[in-house]
Amino acid sequence: MYKILLREDLVPSIHLFKIEAPAVASKAQAGQFVIVRVDEKGERIPLTIADWDREEGSITIVVMAVGATTRKLAQLEAGDYIPTFAGPLGLPTHIEKFGTVVCVGGGFAVATIVPIARALKEAGNKVISIMGARNKDLLFWEDRLGSVSDSLIVTTDDGSYARKGVVTEPLKELLESNEKIDRVIAIGPTVMMKFCSLTTQPFGVKTIVSLNPIMVDGTGMCGCCRVEVGGETKFTCVDGPDFDGHQVDWDLLFARQRIYLDEEKRSLEMWEQLSKSGSEK
Amino acid sequence: MPKLDLNRISMPKQEPLVRAKNFNEVALGYTAEMALAEASRCILCPKRACVDGCPVEVDIPEFIDAVRQGNMRDAVRILKSKNSLPGICGRVCPQETQCEETCSLAKKGAPIAIGRLERYVADWELAQGEMEKPEIAKPTGRRIAVVGSGPAGLTAAADLAKLGHEVTIFEALHIAGGVLMYGIPEFRMPKHIVQTEVDYVRSLGVEVRLDSVVGKTFTVDDLLGNGYNAVFLGIGAGAPMFLNIPGENLNGIYSANEFLTRTNLMKAYLFPEYDTPIKAGRRVAVIGAGNVAMDGARCSLRLGAEEVYIVYRRSEAEMPARLEEKENAKEEGIIFKLLTNPKQFFGNDQGWVTGMECYQMELGEPDDSGRRRPIVKPGSEFTIDVDTVVVALGTTPNPLVSKTTKDLEVTRRGTVVADEETGKTTKPGVWAGGDIVTGAATVISAMGAGKRAAASIDETLRG
Numbered sequence: 198m199y200k201i202l203l204r205e206d207l208v209p210s211i212h213l214f215k216i217e218a219p220a221v222a223s224k225a226q227a228g229q230f231v232i233v234r235v236d237e238k239g240e241r242i243p244l245t246i247a248d249w250d251r252e253e254g255s256i257t258i259v260v261m262a263v264g265a266t267t268r269k270l271a272q273l274e275a276g277d278y279i280p281t282f283a284g285p286l287g288l289p290t291h292i293e294k295f296g297t298v299v300c301v302g303g304g305f306a307v308a309t310i311v312p313i314a315r316a317l318k319e320a321g322n323k324v325i326s327i328m329g330a331r332n333k334d335l336l337f338w339e340d341r342l343g344s345v346s347d348s349l350i351v352t353t354d355d356g357s358y359a360r361k362g363v364v365t366e367p368l369k370e371l372l373e374s375n376e377k378i379d380r381v382i383a384i385g386p387t388v389m390m391k392f393c394s395l396t397t398q399p400f401g402v403k404t405i406v407s408l409n410p411i412m413v414d415g416t417g418m419c420g421c422c423r424v425e426v427g428g429e430t431k432f433t434c435v436d437g438p439d440f441d442g443h444q445v446d447w448d449l450l451f452a453r454q455r456i457y458l459d460e461e462k463r464s465l466e467m468w469e470q471l472s473k474s475g476s477e478k
Numbered sequence: 479m480p481k482l483d484l485n486r487i488s489m490p491k492q493e494p495l496v497r498a499k500n501f502n503e504v505a506l507g508y509t510a511e512m513a514l515a516e517a518s519r520c521i522l523c524p525k526r527a528c529v530d531g532c533p534v535e536v537d538i539p540e541f542i543d544a545v546r547q548g549n550m551r552d553a554v555r556i557l558k559s560k561n562s563l564p565g566i567c568g569r570v571c572p573q574e575t576q577c578e579e580t581c582s583l584a585k586k587g588a589p590i591a592i593g594r595l596e597r598y599v600a601d602w603e604l605a606q607g608e609m610e611k612p613e614i615a616k617p618t619g620r621r622i623a624v625v626g627s628g629p630a631g632l633t634a635a636a637d638l639a640k641l642g643h644e645v646t647i648f649e650a651l652h653i654a655g656g657v658l659m660y661g662i663p664e665f666r667m668p669k670h671i672v673q674t675e676v677d678y679v680r681s682l683g684v685e686v687r688l689d690s691v692v693g694k695t696f697t698v699d700d701l702l703g704n705g706y707n708a709v710f711l712g713i714g715a716g717a718p719m720f721l722n723i724p725g726e727n728l729n730g731i732y733s734a735n736e737f738l739t740r741t742n743l744m745k746a747y748l749f750p751e752y753d754t755p756i757k758a759g760r761r762v763a764v765i766g767a768g769n770v771a772m773d774g775a776r777c778s779l780r781l782g783a784e785e786v787y788i789v790y791r792r793s794e795a796e797m798p799a800r801l802e803e804k805e806n807a808k809e810e811g812i813i814f815k816l817l818t819n820p821k822q823f824f825g826n827d828q829g830w831v832t833g834m835e836c837y838q839m840e841l842g843e844p845d846d847s848g849r850r851r852p853i854v855k856p857g858s859e860f861t862i863d864v865d866t867v868v869v870a871l872g873t874t875p876n877p878l879v880s881k882t883t884k885d886l887e888v889t890r891r892g893t894v895v896a897d898e899e900t901g902k903t904t905k906p907g908v909w910a911g912g913d914i915v916t917g918a919a920t921v922i923s924a925m926g927a928g929k930r931a932a933a934s935i936d937e938t939l940r941g
Contacts, residue, residue, distance in 0.1 A: 220695050234652055240744060240753040241652070265753060281652040283689035413744065413754075416650050416691055417876050418660075418716045419736035423727055430720070430727060435878070449727055452829030456729050460755035467750050 198278040202255055207337035211261050211305045212271050213247070219254030221284045227312040228290030228407065228439055231256065232415040234281030235269045242266050243412045243434070245384075246285060247308035256282075259308030265464035272472075286415045287438045290405070294321040296379035299371055300346070301327045301364050301393055303385020307338050309407065310384050315345040317382075323347050325376075327367050329389075333358035364389065365396045372400045380405070383442065387450060394442030406442040408433050410453055425449050484588040487516040494809040498779045501664045501747055504806060505569070513598040517545040520590045523582045528592060531580035533926030534633070536560045538577055538592055545595060551610070553599045558612065561596075562636035562679060563629065563925065565604065565671040566658060568597025571922045572800050604671070609678055615642035620939045623648060623706040624684075625692045625879065628656025629921040630712030630912030632679050633928030634935075638710075639682040641936045646706075647679075648690040653743065656714055658921070660743035661735070663773050665780070669742070693878030698886070698908060708907050708935045711894060712928055715913035716876040720869055721765065725823030730757060730831040734770045734870035741777045756781065759865030763787045763834055765820060766870035767797040772804065774868040775812045786812050787862065791819035791839050791852040817841070819852065821859060823867065834862050873918050883908070893917055901931030909935055 203215035221231060230243045248257035262271035273279065290313050298317050302310030307328045318324045326346035330336045331354045343349040350367045351359035360367065364385075372378055381404040383393035390406040397404040410422040410433050417435035424433055425446035431437065490506045491497070497504050508516065520542045528538040537556050544553035557564045573579075573593035581589035603609060620643045624635045627649040635645045653659050655672045680686060690696060692713070701709050718733035720726055732740075737756070740746040744754035758781035764774045767790035778786045788807065790797060793816050797804060808814070817839040824833040838858035841850035875892040887895040887904035894903055894910040901909040911927025913919055 220690065224695060238745070238752045281689055283650065283652070283691055284694065286691065286694055413736060413739055414651065414660075416694070416716075416878060418718070419739050420718045420720070420733040421736045425727060430722075449829070452729055453727070455829075456757065457755045460749065464750050464753055464755075 199282040201275050201277050204275050208335050213259050215255045215257050218256050218282050221256050222249045222251050222254050225249040225285040226289035227316045229285035229287050231284035245309040261305040265468040290439050292316045292320050297323040298380045299325045301383040303329050303389040306385040311341050318345050327364045329364035365392050369396050378402050391447040398443050404442040405439050407438045483519040486588040487512045489594055498810040503668050504665050508598045516591050517542045527580040528577040531577040533922050534561050534929050550602050554603045557599055563675045564596050565600035568593050568600050618642045620707045623701040623709045626712040627654035628714050630924035630928040633925040634710045634932045635684045636679045637932035639684045646685045648692050649688050650691040652688050654686050660739045663742050663777050693882045698883040702907050710931055711910035712912045713914045715873040715918045717874045719871040723822050728825040728831040729829050731867040734774045734868050737774050737868045758783050760784045761864045762866040763789050763864045764868040765789050769799045769803050771870035772799045772807045774870050787815045789815045789818050796849045834864050875914050900934035
């Protein structure tokens, strides 16, 4: 069992958990993930590592409460325990001195981009970050991302804060500017990663995305997370999660993410009913 | 000399059409009367040829004699002195090619049902509620890390603990048991039996650390540098093989590993009580013809499929599955499409598999495996409508450990090079056994390898 050391609500539907997991913390690197199970009948889901503290022996994850598992997790408090927390899994994000790197974080994946931006900065890169959210109420960690970036651009889809629009707009402007961009790292919803890749492709700038298919074991055993990259089948859990965004078969990824839509809906409805009857008691 | 009794007592089973709709155990086990009758057929021949057929050298005539005398405690003791997992072996060992093949009565066509008796003894002990603990040697002060909690790892851990060593098992998943938990279905290998035998291994003083992915959470060198005197790798052959033909990544196409892991380990057959879902459609094709393929096909039926095919490129004679599993599958209504090999999969605009184009095959000369080579019949393509496909072509070693361990020699197939007698690898302090060395094989051969490695580790650490 793994103890929740801290829980913080970054915005009402996005939660930070610091989990006691010394073995995972001793090995964690930017870009890796953990497999989490929230209760004894729960499924195994991958969650990206947002931060770690080797001395304290803790891992930080940031979760958006959207499905049954993430909503169950969102009900837990500091002092509670979760049964499964395995990792760090997947390959770390490739970090070296590239020159100027643009880091794009969308939605709750801003939490994931922070340690990557930090590692890139520490490796001597100039880091320009772009973070985007649907609206002001979903924005968090502007200060944290800012502190590990040379400059930061913030967008909201509805213009309720900072620049109105989506992240691909400032990304395109940067690519068109005089600044030589050596690499782009885009992490967020699949559709955002796809459009970031499409935006950078004409400029020939290498673009790394962190894919998020459905997984079970997370160790290369089941092949549930297979994706096609450059025409080859890859397992996201062991060959990724980072891949070259220009090579990814996005339509396949979208289709495979939808395999269990009906079941996910059913689980969520059941969970909502259970939690409703629970709160009435 | 009394007349030979050739009436091998059959095992009661759930009716095929009933069992095809539930996940309860198919084979129901002997009653006390059946066990006594079967045990009484053993002629206790001095040859003890059955023991030669057992990879872990169980004293078979002695335990059978104890059953015959009604000394069940003795039967348990004799069995468990060589085999820590009798409830598992009694269910999934291919006895027909091992102890029962070498049994003196096999020549007469009625070998003693050693596996069924083994299961009877294990189940008897379980029903008593309390497990007897064997004698444990005094602590040696040596620490051993066992990587993987499948048949090889559990056996090595149990033997080493009995010899007085301090043993920790590192298991990547959230439950111990390896393939016994994620692979073999409940109706063939009830999970509470596996957990009882894992608990028995724990009761010997073995610590089990779950969620510990060696190669990620720890490396083998971390273990050796952190106070472990030896490491045993019993990590199995966990990576799935695919056909590598067009359309294989369509929705609805599973590796057998995924299909069985969802069903067994994650209990998708109890969705939505359990969170993990599975899609077993109306028409399911399982590609392959080993025991895992039979498991996939029989799980599909139980998950509600209407028509389930085994699609195999050779003929029935070459099928690698145990006879018993083939028969069980046929009785339940699985359709065998033999001499059939998939060419490509078709899907709809939502990305779901809808059909499979296949070749008709014919058999040519024997290949390296000694089986007749399947050859494509030109122009024989035809299509089968399917909405779920389970690819059960076998597994290869997962490279997570070998890629992160210096000086560990690996073959081109990805298996770890280890001495057959001792399990010693090319890396000092590291032993290996089971599927990671041999490639996918049986539970009992993995246990035999775990046993031999434990003896070698003990000898080396005492030396």
